[in-house]
Amino acid sequence: MGVRVCSRCLYSENHPLGIYIDDNWLCSGCKVHEEKDTLNWPEREQKLKSILSEYKNKNLNNYDCIIPVSGARDSYFIVDKIKNVYGMNPLLVTYNAQYNTERGIRNLVYLRTHFDCDIFTLTVNPKSIKQITRATLRRLGSLYWHVLAGQTVFPVQVAARLKIPLIIWGAHQGIDQVGMYSHLDEVEMTRKYRKEHDLMGLEAEDLISDEDQVFAKDIYQFQYPDNHDLANVGVRGIYLNNYIRWDTKAQHEKMITKYHYESHPQTRTFDTYNDVDSFVYSDLHDYIKNLKWGYGKVTDHVNREIRLKRLSRDQGEELVNQYQNIEPKFNRQFMKWLGVTDNSLNFILDQHRNPEIWHRDGNWKWTKEDKYIQPFKSLVEANRLAVSQECEFNVSKNKQPDYIDSEYTLMSKGWV
Numbered sequence: 001m002g003v004r005v006c007s008r009c010l011y012s013e014n015h016p017l018g019i020y021i022d023d024n025w026l027c028s029g030c031k032v033h034e035e036k037d038t039l040n041w042p043e044r045e046q047k048l049k050s051i052l053s054e055y056k057n058k059n060l061n062n063y064d065c066i067i068p069v070s071g072a073r074d075s076y077f078i079v080d081k082i083k084n085v086y087g088m089n090p091l092l093v094t095y096n097a098q099y100n101t102e103r104g105i106r107n108l109v110y111l112r113t114h115f116d117c118d119i120f121t122l123t124v125n126p127k128s129i130k131q132i133t134r135a136t137l138r139r140l141g142s143l144y145w146h147v148l149a150g151q152t153v154f155p156v157q158v159a160a161r162l163k164i165p166l167i168i169w170g171a172h173q174g175i176d177q178v179g180m181y182s183h184l185d186e187v188e189m190t191r192k193y194r195k196e197h198d199l200m201g202l203e204a205e206d207l208i209s210d211e212d213q214v215f216a217k218d219i220y221q222f223q224y225p226d227n228h229d230l231a232n233v234g235v236r237g238i239y240l241n242n243y244i245r246w247d248t249k250a251q252h253e254k255m256i257t258k259y260h261y262e263s264h265p266q267t268r269t270f271d272t273y274n275d276v277d278s279f280v281y282s283d284l285h286d287y288i289k290n291l292k293w294g295y296g297k298v299t300d301h302v303n304r305e306i307r308l309k310r311l312s313r314d315q316g317e318e319l320v321n322q323y324q325n326i327e328p329k330f331n332r333q334f335m336k337w338l339g340v341t342d343n344s345l346n347f348i349l350d351q352h353r354n355p356e357i358w359h360r361d362g363n364w365k366w367t368k369e370d371k372y373i374q375p376f377k378s379l380v381e382a383n384r385l386a387v388s389q390e391c392e393f394n395v396s397k398n399k400q401p402d403y404i405d406s407e408y409t410l411m412s413k414g415w416v
């Protein structure tokens, strides 16, 4: 049985978030994305304003809302909108991913300076993080579980503890990538979505095991608060892409011009804006995505740009071919941090290769099976969107070009 590929973008039916391809070979992601050109966005923004007004200046001794931030990914845009455009008083909250680049650290430092906001940072002790990462690498083939878990839970914990009910997130990936919901559904954050998609089905408490040497004390910071505590405060998390026409490229470009947000080339994708704060995300983490799912982040980025009418399907295919098989550059840095050898990392990664996609040939080399069914040319033609803009991602000026990354000076890494 083959796997069908969308006739507009390059997603196949094999997507971790689940995707549906209809009889016209158009995927659910492409269909919902069309709402970006049909919805009445000024009206949607009014709706956002009325939600925000319910929380504004409710309690003069407290913040109006929480914004989860990092040294990348639309953090500048979200804070600029919420604080400067809508006049809210946000508390910024950040989970220290520990795979930080010096550029990401600088972006975060400048973020709090430019926007004059208070920020709460959680840096979990390095020993627990390493134990957890060894366990998730072994069980899920994921070195990123702790980051996804921490980023999605720390803001919720702070909301419950400090009694700040409103959390404002950027884009909901399920909507933007696969059209899991319509923008009009106005879905909000849930414990269930976090577990099933962000955490790949594995909650913090499921990690406790003698075999992996992960104990209750190690996972405490990753546990979702009690439903009762959340209900008492009335905690809710909204996604801005339900109310603002989301275009991450245009948003980052505004922030580069306005606040000199730093962008940087990435190992395995052409998007130089979104993930500049991490040395594993567009590198080893993305390489593993290709082993598990048969595609990498570059496909996500290409599809987004096809839908926003900045790339044709052919140009997209070229970019995927150019980036998808690039070897990660920062394995050594990661292995040194975790204390594992080349051989043991490769052994673990091979365990997580998808056997339906990867096969070993006679020379013991891994090859990828092409099991995709491409759409007929006529359908591609019928569902094509006319390209109306350039798709150039810029690299902005490095604020400290002579800086050499040092494991001793980057305290924000959380470890030395």
Ligand SMILES: [Zn+2]
Binding pocket: 006, 007, 008, 009, 010, 011, 026, 027, 028, 029, 030, 031
């Ligand atoms: Zn599609």
